[in-house]
Amino acid sequence: MRTAVVLSTLLSASLVAASPVQWPLGLLSKYQVWDNTQTAMDGYDIHEKRLVQFGENESPIWVSEWEKIKFKESGINFMDITDTQDLGFSLFSGDSKRLSAVTYPSPNSTVLVKKVIKSLSTEGPLENLQKFTSFTNRHYRSETGKQSQKWLLSKVDSLTKEYAPDSLLPFVSITEFPHKWGQNSIVAQIKGNSDELIIIGAHQDSTSFLPFLPAPGADDDGSGTVTILEAYRALISSGIRPQKTVEFHWYAAEEGGLLGSRELAQDYERRGALVYAMQHFDMTAWVKKGTQEVVGILTDYTDSSLRKFVTELVDEYLSIPWADTQCGYACSDHASWTQAGYPAMMAIESLFGDSNPNIHGSRDRLDISPEFSFTHMLEFSKLAVALVIELGFPKE
Ligand code: BES
Ligand code: ZN
Secondary structure, three states, X not given: OHHXXXXXXXXXXXXXXXXXXXXXXXHHHHOOOOOHHHHHOOOOOOOOEEEEEOOXXXXXXXXXXXXXXXXXXXXXXOEEOOOOOOOOHHHHHOXXXXXXXXXXXXXXXXXXXXXXXXXXXXXXHHHHHHHHOOOOEOOOOOHHHHHHHHHHHHHHHHHHHHHOOOOOXXXXXXXXXXXXXXXXXXXXXXXXXXXXXXXXXXXXXOOOOOOOOXXXXXXXXXXXXXXXXXXXXXXXXXXXXXXXXXXXXXEOOXXXXXXXXXXXXXXXXXXXXXXEEEEEEOOOOEOOOOOOOOEXXXXXXXXXXXXXXXXXXXXXXXXXXXEEEOOOOOOOOHHHHHHOOOOEEEEEOOOHHHOOOOOOOOOOOOOOOOOEOHHXXXXXXXXXXXXXXXXXXOOO
């Protein structure tokens, strides 16, 4: 914290008069690991004005990119709504094509869920997370943030080729959802017979309190990223074509104020897409010393029917119990889908207060403490598998 104060003084002194992204020299010499290309972040105008909102019912205000960075540093939470101001319009315009009052069945695909869950492993997540955290950071405006996204894309692609049987391949598509900041979101779709969608999400970007500092983001949200990748691998390996259409999303730029997921949710809402359930995973690996292992069920900005269904899945298929918890603000991408009027849920590693204290810095590493657990993470892959099969697969 002391360092943060020193740095921020340094920054405010040298940045006020700076032209677009002249990162302060004092900082660069202090952290000698970056070259100019890394810190340049082409096109990142820290004076650019952005419209941000601090809470659901608060009026949005215009601030600079630099002020956004300072908010993040001070722990002030915001959504950047500049390019997605009409998100949720259909709730008010009455032309919503969404499914009204979705209800969910009780779990009953027991045999198939258990079979696919058995094929889950911690091996892939460990290997993938080692690679994913080896990028200096995965900031949505950084060069390494682009590289990590391309690596993830190629990983989804190669897993698909390796694990999906030929009979399923015609129904699988892997696409980039482009964003103007450079790091794209990724969508892997398994097309079902129906257009109703089941979405499983995680965010791929990471951040430190300054955009170009190291941010391995092992837990936030490398853990969610590899959790859902493992679930995806297991589901396509089953070779079964779903009844509903299933999508896996890896969002860009969550840390910039839910930017990536808001653009996707806006696009789906404008197209009148029928989202039956959206389940998000942000931080799935940390078990605080001395606490009981649980699946945290977020009760704010989530759908109550979907939440209840997810708790039934946990009871039925997971080895650990669930516990209700709250962020108290729109803390991740599930909130974008909730705002668009779709039923969304988010599961986290613990009670909010017991979550990983190392996020948003260089200590968010997978080898920092035995509290980082791949077996805990695997419970969340089980949840993703169970949800997709129970809601999306043909009945046995
Ligand atoms: N993973 C965090 C949210 C979180 C924190 C979930 C602790 C569970 C426990 C997420 O990446 C994040 O940092 N969110 C921002 C807000 C967002 C709107 C930019 C935050 O919490 O500051
Ligand atoms: Zn975060």
